[in-house]
Each structure stands twice: as C-alpha cells, then as structure tokens.
Amino acid sequence: MKEINESGYALFKKLGNLSDTHITEASVCPERKGLPAFWKSFAGIAGLAAALALVVGLTVLVRPPKADPPAGGETAESESENAPGTWSGETEPDPEEENACWFLYRGHKAVTETGLWCISQYFDDPDKPGLDADGNGLSFKLTEMEDAPTIRYDIHGSDKITYYEAGVETEKAFRLWDSDGFSTLDFGTDLYAYLKEHPGAYYLSCDRHVERKIDGGTKTTEYCEGVRLIAGDGVPETAPVTEPETEPETEPETEPETEPETEPETEPETEPETEPVTEPETEPVTEPETEPVTEPETEPVTEPVTEPEPPVFGTGALPAEPYTPLAFPMEFHPATEEAIAARETFLIRDWITPDVIPTYQGEPYSPCPRDLLLCVQITNQSGVPLPIKNVKLTFTDSETGKIIGYSYSNADGIAMMTMDIEPFQFDVTAELPAGTTGYELMPGTTKMLQWVSMILSNRERYSLITLSKSTKEPNARGVKGDCTFQIIEKDPYA
Amino acid sequence: MEDMQILDMYFSRDEDAIAETKGKYGAHLLNISENILKDRGEAEECENDTYLRAWNSIPPTRPLNFFAWLIRVARNLSLTRLEVKKRAKHNAVLVELSEELADCLTDPNGTVETAAEGREVERLIDGWLDSQDEMKRFIFMRRYFYGDDISDIARYAGKTQAAVRQILCRMRGEIRELLNEKGVEVK
Numbered sequence: 054m055k056e057i058n059e060s061g062y063a064l065f066k067k068l069g070n071l072s073d074t075h076i077t078e079a080s081v082c083p084e085r086k087g088l089p090a091f092w093k094s095f096a097g098i099a100g101l102a103a104a105l106a107l108v109v110g111l112t113v114l115v116r117p118p119k120a121d122p123p124a125g126g127e128t129a130e131s132e133s134e135n136a137p138g139t140w141s142g143e144t145e146p147d148p149e150e151e152n153a154c155w156f157l158y159r160g161h162k163a164v165t166e167t168g169l170w171c172i173s174q175y176f177d178d179p180d181k182p183g184l185d186a187d188g189n190g191l192s193f194k195l196t197e198m199e200d201a202p203t204i205r206y207d208i209h210g211s212d213k214i215t216y217y218e219a220g221v222e223t224e225k226a227f228r229l230w231d232s233d234g235f236s237t238l239d240f241g242t243d244l245y246a247y248l249k250e251h252p253g254a255y256y257l258s259c260d261r262h263v264e265r266k267i268d269g270g271t272k273t274t275e276y277c278e279g280v281r282l283i284a285g286d287g288v289p290e291t292a293p294v295t296e297p298e299t300e301p302e303t304e305p306e307t308e309p310e311t312e313p314e315t316e317p318e319t320e321p322e323t324e325p326e327t328e329p330v331t332e333p334e335t336e337p338v339t340e341p342e343t344e345p346v347t348e349p350e351t352e353p354v355t356e357p358v359t360e361p362e363p364p365v366f367g368t369g370a371l372p373a374e375p376y377t378p379l380a381f382p383m384e385f386h387p388a389t390e391e392a393i394a395a396r397e398t399f400l401i402r403d404w405i406t407p408d409v410i411p412t413y414q415g416e417p418y419s420p421c422p423r424d425l426l427l428c429v430q431i432t433n434q435s436g437v438p439l440p441i442k443n444v445k446l447t448f449t450d451s452e453t454g455k456i457i458g459y460s461y462s463n464a465d466g467i468a469m470m471t472m473d474i475e476p477f478q479f480d481v482t483a484e485l486p487a488g489t490t491g492y493e494l495m496p497g498t499t500k501m502l503q504w505v506s507m508i509l510s511n512r513e514r515y516s517l518i519t520l521s522k523s524t525k526e527p528n529a530r531g532v533k534g535d536c537t538f539q540i541i542e543k544d545p546y547a
Numbered sequence: 548m549e550d551m552q553i554l555d556m557y558f559s560r561d562e563d564a565i566a567e568t569k570g571k572y573g574a575h576l577l578n579i580s581e582n583i584l585k586d587r588g589e590a591e592e593c594e595n596d597t598y599l600r601a602w603n604s605i606p607p608t609r610p611l612n613f614f615a616w617l618i619r620v621a622r623n624l625s626l627t628r629l630e631v632k633k634r635a636k637h638n639a640v641l642v643e644l645s646e647e648l649a650d651c652l653t654d655p656n657g658t659v660e661t662a663a664e665g666r667e668v669e670r671l672i673d674g675w676l677d678s679q680d681e682m683k684r685f686i687f688m689r690r691y692f693y694g695d696d697i698s699d700i701a702r703y704a705g706k707t708q709a710a711v712r713q714i715l716c717r718m719r720g721e722i723r724e725l726l727n728e729k730g731v732e733v734k
Contacts, residue, residue: 058649068692073611078681454639
C-alpha cells in the first residue's frame with residue numbers, strides 16, 4: 054500500500070499557513086475571462102466565422118527559427134486582433150520557456166473556417182519529457198474562444214514525435230487527438246486516409262517534429278517545425294462557410310489586406326523544412342484561395358448535416374447529447390506485422406465509446422497487446438442491459454484512489470476503457486447524464502447501476518472478479534453508483 | 548452577518564455565534580474536512596470541533612480574517628485527526644497530494660526543514676503566489692490548501708482536468724526553482 058511522501062506532506066501542512074488573503078480569495082472561483090457580448094451570440098459568432106473564413110480561408114502557422122518571432126503566429130494574431138472579440142487572455146508565448154512550443158502555446162490564436170480558435174492548452178510534463186501529465190503523450194487542446202458558443206469541436210491534431218532516451222530513439226508516431234484534445238489515438242500513416250473518410254471533420258494538422266534527447270534526465274534538444282490549421286473535408290453544420298456561393302460576397306471586406314501578405318510569407322518557409330514525407334499529397338493546400346476548390350472533391354456538401362451536436366468539453370459538464378465519436382475501422386485484421394504495428398498504439402482513454410465497438414473476429418478487441426479492453430455494460434438489477442447513452446463511468450484504482458480514466462457509454466449502454474495490463478483492483482463509478490435520475494431511467498428499480506458487467510478482452514490470460522456491487526441508493530445527486538472489480542492473471546498451469 | 552458582528556458575539560459569549568458561523572462558513576469547513584478525511588461523518592465532527600475551537604479561542608483571539616482562521620483550524624484538525632488515528636500515512640488523498648508536493652522539493656526523500664526555515668518557505672510561496680494570475684492562484688490554493696480533487700477544480704475553473712494538472716505541474720516546477728534560487732534549504 055502506498056505511503057505518503059513525508060516531505061511532501063510536510064509541505065502540504067505548511068501550506069496551511071499561507072496568507073489569509075490567498076485562502077480567502079480561493080474560496081471563491083475567479084470569474085473566467087469572458088468575451089464581448091458579441092461572441093456570446095451564436096448568430097454573431099457564426100456570422101463572424103463565415104466572414105473570417107472568407108477573409109482568411111486558411112491560416113498557416115509556421116515555425117520560424119527559434120529566436121525569431123513566429124511568423125505564422127503573428128499572422129494569425131494580427132488578423133484576429135483586427136476582428137471583434139479578439140481573445141485577450143493569457144500571455145504571449147515565450148519561445149525560450151522550457152517545454153514551450155510557441156505555436157502550441159496557450160493563447161495562440163488562429164483563424165480557421167470555423168472562426169476564431171485559440172490554442173488554449175499545451176501539455177507536457179517536464180518531468181517526463183514526451184509525456185503529458187496523463188502520461189499519454191504530448192498533447193494540446195485547440196479550443197474555440199472561451200465562452201464562445203460551440204461551433205464545432207471536432208478538431209484533431211496529428212503530430213510526429215520522435216524522442217530519445219539515453220540517445221536511443223524510442224518512439225515515432227503520428228498522433229491524432231480526438232475532439233476533446235486529450236485522448237491520444239495513434240494512427241500510423243493512416244491519418245489522412247482516416248480523416249478523408251470523415252467528412253465534417255476539421256482537424257489540426259501538426260507537422261512539427263519534436264526531438265528530445267534525454268541524457269541523464271536532461272533534455273538537450275527540442276525543436277518544432279510548425280503547425281497548421283487545415284480545413285477538413287467537411288463543413289460543420291454550424292459554420293457552413295466554405296460554400297463557394299457565399300465566398301464572393303464577404304471576401305471583399307477584409308481579405309485583400311490581410312491574406313495576401315501573410316500566407317505567402319509563412320508557407321514557403323516551412324514546407325521545404327519539414328519532412329514532406331509525412332505529408333501525404335492529399336493534404337489540403339493551405340492557400341485559402343485553393344482550399345475551397347480542393348475540398349469538394351472528397352465530400353458531398355450534404356454529409357455533415359447528419360453530424361450530431363458535439364459535446365462541450367472543458368466546462369466540467371457532461372455533454373448534453375453525446376457526440377458520436379470518431380468512427381474507427383471497426384474490424385481489425387491484424388494479420389500482418391505491419392497491420393499490428395500500425396494499430397498497436399491505438400488507445401482509447403477518457404473517451405466516448407463508439408456505438409460500434411472495435412472487434413476482431415466478433416470479439417471486442419484492443420489492438421494494443423499491452424492493453425486490456427474493458428467493455429462495461431450497464432444493466433439493471435436483473436442484469437438486463439440498459440441502453441443509456443452518455444453515462445460516465447469512472448475507473449479508479451482502488452488502492453491509490455487515482456482515477457485511471459473515464460469513458461462515456463454508447464447508445465447500447467456500453468462503455469469502453471483500455472488500461473495497462475496489470476492485475477489490480479479498481480472501482481467503477483457511474484454517473485448518469487446531468488438532469489436524469491436513476492429512477493427515471495430504471496422504472497421499477499430503486500438502486501442505481503447494480504449492474505455493471507464486463508466484457509474483458511484478453512480473456513485467455515486475465516479474468517475479472519467482481520468484488521462488490523453497488524448497493525448504494527442514488528445519492529443526493531441521484532446519479533451515482535459504484536462497484537469494485539479486480540483483474541487477476543490466470544494461472545497458466547491451472 | 549458581518550464577521551465583525553459574529554466575532555463580537557463570541558466575545559460576548561453569545562452561543563448564537565456558532566450558529567451564525569455555521570450558517571456563513573459551515574459549508575466551506577465541511578468541504579475542506581471532507582476533502583481531507585474523505586468521510587462525511589468524520590468531516591462533520593471536524594466541523595463541530597472547529598466551532599468548539601473557535602468558541603474556546605475567541606476571546607482572547609480576535610482573528611483579523613475570520614474565515615481564513617476558521618478554515619485553517621478545520622484543515623489542521625482534519626490532518627491531526629488522521630495523524631492521531633494513524634491513518635495519515637495511507638490516506639489516498641494525502642498520498643496523492645504529498646507526492647505532488649514532493650515535486651517542489653529538491654530532494655523529495657530528504658528530511659523536512661526546521662520550523663524557522665518553514666516560515667521562510669511559506670513567505671516565499673506567498674510572495675510567489677502574488678505574482679501568479681488569479682486563476683492559477685485559485686487552482687493552486689484549491690488543490691494544495693483546500694485539497695480539492697482535480698476534477699472539482701477543473702469544474703470550478705472551467706478547464707479540463709488535464710489542463711489543471713498541467714498548470715499545477717508547472718507551478719510546482721516554479722516553486723522548486725524558486726526555493727532553489729532563494730537558497731532556502733528544503734531538503
């Protein structure tokens with residue numbers, strides 16, 4: 054059983070003597086930086102998004118030499134500064150700051166066809182170079198401006214990361230972040246193909262190259278080569294801005310001043326630098342003028358209409374209506390080594406379970422051999438599956454109380470979770486979508502989620518024991534239930 | 548009711564002072580105790596102990612900031628309760644918090660500094676907190692003073708959990724550098 058760190062605990066106790074001012078101040082949440090009322094009107098933002106899209110089309114952020122100010126960043130910023138509602142939060146990126154990649158730094162703004170977006174988070178745990186605080190890898194979050202109405206959150210990032218430990222290259226991967234910006238999904242070289250299959254997606258393509266050399270724990274090298282925002286194949290419902298008809302109308306307003314200057318500057322710099330190997334030829338051309346032309350080839354304009362409203366992330370609230378997450382190639386055929394390698398790093402964490410669970414030969418399947426894939430079926434007391442979508446299941450390590458991850462259930466009431474293979478005990482807590490209660494969803498039952506059964510992949514090696522099932526009444530919120538499970542490794546000789 | 552009036556009630560030994568205190572700050576006190584103890588019943592006991600402590604200490608004490616004084620008492624009582632019951636060592640919350648805070652120290656496995664040096668640490672951290680923006684201060688204090696869960700802080704602050712973790716991680720790094728830079732011996 055884990056013990057406290059004595060020194061850390063001593064410091065924790067000492068923090069009890071911090072000044073009254075800080076203690077009092079923290080008793081009330083500071084107001085989040087708001088935006089002008091203009092932004093709070095959806096019509097306003099949609100209109101502006103359309104205008105900006107036509108003005109800018111596509112903004113490319115390009116990494117200049119490290120000491121220089123970011124050319125692309127300037128572009129995006131100068132453009133956005135001219136726009137009403139410019140985000141005034143956070144400090145300018147500091148290229149010298151440790152772990153800072155200027156283009157991914159909090160506060161960077163970019164203008165895309167969906168409007169103004171800012172890169173609001175950049176995660177990197179300095180103690181574990183190459184890993185973010187969750188240990189999932191470098192990640193960042195691209196959000197629309199704070200408090201702005203949701204236009205669309207379907208933004209993904211890809212990245213090529215190479216890092217070294219003790220001079221030995223340990224990993225190379227393209228990374229794709231799902232729409233909440235945190236879950237890391239590794240897609241190998243199929244990234245673009247994947248994105249092509251998903252019209253309506255807007256994604257962040259990050260062709261930076263991060264190289265870290267870790268020698269005795271000291272990072273010696275890090276450089277990044279750029280990030281660009283690329284319009285995806287589709288057009289989101291709420292920001293139908295790329296249609297050719299609308300373009301000519303709004304273009305004349307602002308385009309002439311901003312766009313011609315910035316785009317040509319930035320693009321030529323990075324393209325030659327960055328490894329073009331990673332960029333498939335299908336990658337949309339970044340020039341705004343050409344972008345709309347290339348897009349229609351891949352997707353019919355009508356497709357995105359069917360896309361459900363995405364959840365709002367980062368607010369702490371559960372999504373009102375779960376957004377159907379990225380659809381993966383659902384049937385894996387890891388027959389070849391390449392195929393296995395390509396899928397190996399596929400992980401799902403902190404994620405919304407797809408309505409169709411990935412399977413292999415009919416069984417739920419995690420292509421990552423080191424992972425256990427748990428599929429949790431929510432049932433009532435009688436074991437009847439409850440097709441409740443968007444139940445949040447939180448998986449917690451029983452011993453440390455640390456949250457392993459969470460997952461939202463799909464339309465069948467199944468939540469999927471992958472975790473490292475390691476026999477251990479964990480708790481699962483379920484939380485119904487806000488605004489619902491267990492009683493409503495389970496007429497005739499008084500207990501909430503008594504219930505969870507699990508489908509465990511890798512069943513040949515591991516088995517799952519249910520230690521306790523929840524007998525809790527719904528609590529004050531009326532939405533929780535929990536139970537404890539233990540994963541054990543099977544005795545190979547049994 | 549204003550704090551001054553409540554304090555006056557304590558000074559005049561008016562028992563309604565406790566009810567007023569509970570009405571005004573009870574939720575905060577219960578919250579911090581529950582964060583640490585992870586037990587509602589015990590947290591309620593701690594809350595009551597806090598009122599008792601207030602009743603016994605005021606007068607003669609007249610806290611300049613009543614809320615901060617109360618919350619500090621509740622925090623200390625909660626920690627003491629765990630220590631007395633020898634449960635502090637394995638308390639999941641404290642394990643997590645202490646591990647995080649060990650990041651701030653040059654040698655996380657070293658010994659704890661003396662009381663005098665401890666004051667210096669607090670003074671430095673106070674000053675450093677002043678230099679942080681309000682949201683970061685809030686996040687830091689909620690985590691390391693109030694002992695809130697990351698998920699709760701994320702909800703309060705309107706950020707994602709990963710963002711909060713990252714902010715805290717950076718802040719811990721800054722503290723570590725600060726303490727090193729100032730030559731404060733925190734082993």
